[in-house]
Amino acid sequence: MKPTILKLRQHILIALGFFFIAAFLGVILRSFHLLDIPVNYKFIVHTHSHIALLGWVYLALTTLLYKLYLSDENLDKRYSRIFWFTQVTLVGMLLSFPFQGYAVVSIIFSTLFLFASYWFTWFFIKNTPKKYKKTYAYTCFLIALSYLLLSSIGPWVLGIIMNTLGPTSIWYRIAIYFYLHFQYNGWMIMGLIGIFFFVMESYKIEIEKIRFLRFVWSFNIGIILTFLLSVLWISPPLYVNYIAGIGALLQIFAFGCLIFMYLKQVTNSSELFSSIQARMLSLLVVLMVLKMSLQLLSSFPYFAKLAATVLSFTIGYLHWTFLGVVTIGLFLFLDFFRLIRISKISFYVYVFGFLLTEILIFSRGFSIWQNIVMFENYEVVLVIVSVFIPLALLLIFKNNIKRAYS
Numbered sequence: 001m002k003p004t005i006l007k008l009r010q011h012i013l014i015a016l017g018f019f020f021i022a023a024f025l026g027v028i029l030r031s032f033h034l035l036d037i038p039v040n041y042k043f044i045v046h047t048h049s050h051i052a053l054l055g056w057v058y059l060a061l062t063t064l065l066y067k068l069y070l071s072d073e074n075l076d077k078r079y080s081r082i083f084w085f086t087q088v089t090l091v092g093m094l095l096s097f098p099f100q101g102y103a104v105v106s107i108i109f110s111t112l113f114l115f116a117s118y119w120f121t122w123f124f125i126k127n128t129p130k131k132y133k134k135t136y137a138y139t140c141f142l143i144a145l146s147y148l149l150l151s152s153i154g155p156w157v158l159g160i161i162m163n164t165l166g167p168t169s170i171w172y173r174i175a176i177y178f179y180l181h182f183q184y185n186g187w188m189i190m191g192l193i194g195i196f197f198f199v200m201e202s203y204k205i206e207i208e209k210i211r212f213l214r215f216v217w218s219f220n221i222g223i224i225l226t227f228l229l230s231v232l233w234i235s236p237p238l239y240v241n242y243i244a245g246i247g248a249l250l251q252i253f254a255f256g257c258l259i260f261m262y263l264k265q266v267t268n269s270s271e272l273f274s275s276i277q278a279r280m281l282s283l284l285v286v287l288m289v290l291k292m293s294l295q296l297l298s299s300f301p302y303f304a305k306l307a308a309t310v311l312s313f314t315i316g317y318l319h320w321t322f323l324g325v326v327t328i329g330l331f332l333f334l335d336f337f338r339l340i341r342i343s344k345i346s347f348y349v350y351v352f353g354f355l356l357t358e359i360l361i362f363s364r365g366f367s368i369w370q371n372i373v374m375f376e377n378y379e380v381v382l383v384i385v386s387v388f389i390p391l392a393l394l395l396i397f398k399n400n401i402k403r404a405y406s
Contacts, residue, residue, distance in 0.1 A: 018055025147186025
């Protein structure tokens with residue numbers, strides 16, 4: 001086994017470790033309604049979200065990018081500097097956010113993380129071999145990394161807003177939503193799509209240029225326009241809803257184009273993927289279609305107001321995207337490129353926990369909307385079901401720790 005692959009497997013285990021911490025913190029957050037926990041709820045929310053987005057998804061995606069494009073270029077030492085500097089920033093956030101929330105120390109480490117992401121972006125673009133630079137996959141990765149850089153405007157502006165307008169300003173929330181939108185829908189999803197194109201190109205699957213351009217333009221115009229969904233809570237003029245709705249429709253159209261491109265060349269997913277990977281892919285398609293359908297629905301004024309006033313719908317949607325689309329996509333490609341092994345039992349435990357928590361969260365939103373009383377011991381059931389997610393991560397960790405060190 002090449003030393004590079006062993007190191008990358010170890011890096012993915014570190015990412016999984018951060019994911020486990022974030023999932024465990026999620027269980028704690030849901031336990032606040034049941035127990036007297038002597039910590040600040042908002043501080044734990046900040047820790048939970050930062051470690052999930054940056055400790056798990058960012059590390060997993062950047063490790064995959066290095067594996068696909070740079071692992072044969074004798075760059076391990078230079079990449080290790082970036083990786084371990086990133087770990088310092090993540091550990092710093094993990095040890096500061098729970099005790100002070102957004103304050104001097106946590107802001108310093110968050111800022112250093114932004115510089116780490118800029119460093120990686122420069123490193124990746126500079127060192128990617130020329131043979132890859134005309135591929136469709138690389139085009140998607142460039143777009144994804146552009147969104148990563150674009151999203152960082154949110155945190156930079158947030159500091160200015162906090163010192164001038166204050167955290168009660170509408171611009172404070174807009175800056176956060178700007179960051180989240182271009183992280184989730186730009187950097188993360190475009191990164192996964194880039195990996196999907198890399199797989200197809202690796203298997204010499206022919207992709208017509210006109211179809212790729214149709215997809216990439218429609219999808220990315222859709223990403224930009226659907227940011228407006230994040231500002232509908234301020235009740236802007238009605239035409240803003242229309243523009244956001246057009247963005248949602250463009251994304252649905254583009255995703256249909258992507259599926260058509262794939263099915264036109266691959267009649268059976270088992271030609272490329274193992275049975276468990278094919279199931280992940282099928283589930284991923286369903287989750288993505290439902291995600292984009294929710295986007296379209298929320299462009300209608302009534303549902304936009306509903307999403308803004310019923311917090312459970314917002315939380316459910318964000319978790320649907322992060323725990324569903326993004327994480328299952330990462331599981332698929334990490335397993336495909338043999339950086340980790342996802343067993344059937346660990347995958348099913350994860351999906352069980354994910355789907356049941358989503359059902360419960362959306363059910364609570366529906367009960368608030370329709371003024372229906374939830375069943376007794378709802379909070380207890382939600383906490384119990386939530387435990388299945390960190391349990392699944394422990395199973396994945398157990399199955400892979402020997403592979404990463406032997």
